[in-house]
Amino acid sequence: MINIGFYYTVKKGHEREFEEKFWDVVSTNVKGMTSAKLYRNVMNPQEYMIYTEWESLEAFRDFMKSEGYRETVDYGKSILEGVPSHKILQPLEETEVKA
Known part of the structure; x- marks a missing residue:
């Protein structure tokens, strides 16, 4: 499993629109x-x-x-400021920790 952090700055007044688009994308399974x-x-x-x-x-x-x-990225260009960034976070291999 990996984790990804997507970082965005939204143009003022488009915050609600961004939040709704997020829910649209993640609800598509x-x-x-x-x-x-x-x-x-x-x-x-x-x-x-x-x-x-x-x-x-x-x-x-x-x-x-x-x-x-791609469609979401194209749409985002109209409501985002600057270029979004993404960070890939991978867990370290599990090791036994002794107390």
């Missing part, structure tokens, strides 16, 4: 995505992070190549 959470920066309500869990890196890469993702 994206193949390989096991969980998605939307976070909003309390200090700057135009900044968001979408935190997702994926079955594998390959599942995430397939999503990034999908038509649905």
